[in-house]
Amino acid sequence: MKHSRKKNARRYIVAASIGALLSAGVATGAYAGTTEEPSAPAAAPAYQPEMVKALATTLGVSEKAAVERLDREAEQQDRFAELREDRVETLGAFFTKDGSLVVNAADAGAAKEVRAAGLEARVPERGESELDRIKAQLDAKALKSAPAGVSAWSVDLASDTVTVEVNGDSDAATRSFLKAAKSNGDAVRVVKGQEKLETQAVVPPGSRMTFNGYLCSVGYGAKDRNGKQVLVTAGHCIEDLPELAYNGTRFAKGTHTRFALGTRSV
Structure with a gap:
C-alpha cells in the first residue's frame, strides 16, 4: 500500500503540471489574434568590427578575407581545445x-x-613551461x-x-642580466643591435590578441593604485595567466583574474 500511494502522488503531480501547461496555452490562444509576434533580434557579429578592421589592415587584405582568416583560426582553436580536454599532453x-x-x-x-x-x-x-620558467x-x-x-x-x-633583445651592455646590470640569460645555453637567444625600447605600435581596445593558440580581444589600459600600467580585459582571456601577443609580438602577461572564482569576469 505504501508503494501504491507514492505512485498515485506522482501521477497527481504530473497531471497538475500538464493542466498548468494547458491553461497557459489557452490564455496565449485568447490573445493570438490581437498581438503581433516580436521580430527576431539581429544576430550579433561573430567578431568585433574594430578587430576585423585592424586585422585586415595588418594583413593587407579585405575585411571579408580577415573574417575568413579568423574563422579558420577559431576552428583550429576548437580542435586544440578538444585535444586538451582529451588530456593529450601539449x-x-x-x-x-x-x-x-x-x-x-x-x-x-x-x-x-x-x-x-x-x-x-x-x-x-623545451616547450612553453620550460621557457616560462627561464623567463x-x-x-x-x-626586478632586482x-x-x-x-x-x-x-x-x-x-x-x-x-x-x-639588447641595445648595449655598458652598464653592470645589463652585463649581469646577460650572464644569467646565457647560463641557460641555447634556450636563450640574444639579439644584439636592437634600438632602445620605445612605443612601436598602439594596441587599441578591441584588437585581436593571441595566447596559447587562442584568440581574445584586448580590453583597455589602466593604472593600479601604485601607478603601474595594467591591461584590464575579460577574465576568461587570462584564466591561466598566459602571456599575450599582438601581431605575433608578446606585449603583456596575465597577472590576476577573478574569472575562476565566479565573480565579475575581469
Whole structure:
C-alpha cells in the first residue's frame, strides 16, 4: 500500500503540471489574434568590427578575407581545445604567419594525436613551461636591478627559445642580466643591435590578441593604485595567466583574474 500511494502522488503531480501547461496555452490562444509576434533580434557579429578592421589592415587584405582568416583560426582553436580536454599532453601552441596553428606535442604519441585532429604538430626540445620558467628567472633578475641595455625579453614558442633583445651592455646590470640569460645555453637567444625600447605600435581596445593558440580581444589600459600600467580585459582571456601577443609580438602577461572564482569576469 505504501508503494501504491507514492505512485498515485506522482501521477497527481504530473497531471497538475500538464493542466498548468494547458491553461497557459489557452490564455496565449485568447490573445493570438490581437498581438503581433516580436521580430527576431539581429544576430550579433561573430567578431568585433574594430578587430576585423585592424586585422585586415595588418594583413593587407579585405575585411571579408580577415573574417575568413579568423574563422579558420577559431576552428583550429576548437580542435586544440578538444585535444586538451582529451588530456593529450601539449607544450603550448602558436599561429604561423599564414594562420596555421602549430601545436608543441610532448612526445611522438601526442604528436600523432595532434595530427589526427587535423593540426600541425612538432616535438620541441623545451616547450612553453620550460621557457616560462627561464623567463620568470630573468624577470626576477631584472626586478632586482633593471638592465638598461636590454630592450626586451620574451618567450618565442616558434623558435623554442627565450629571446633577449639588447641595445648595449655598458652598464653592470645589463652585463649581469646577460650572464644569467646565457647560463641557460641555447634556450636563450640574444639579439644584439636592437634600438632602445620605445612605443612601436598602439594596441587599441578591441584588437585581436593571441595566447596559447587562442584568440581574445584586448580590453583597455589602466593604472593600479601604485601607478603601474595594467591591461584590464575579460577574465576568461587570462584564466591561466598566459602571456599575450599582438601581431605575433608578446606585449603583456596575465597577472590576476577573478574569472575562476565566479565573480565579475575581469
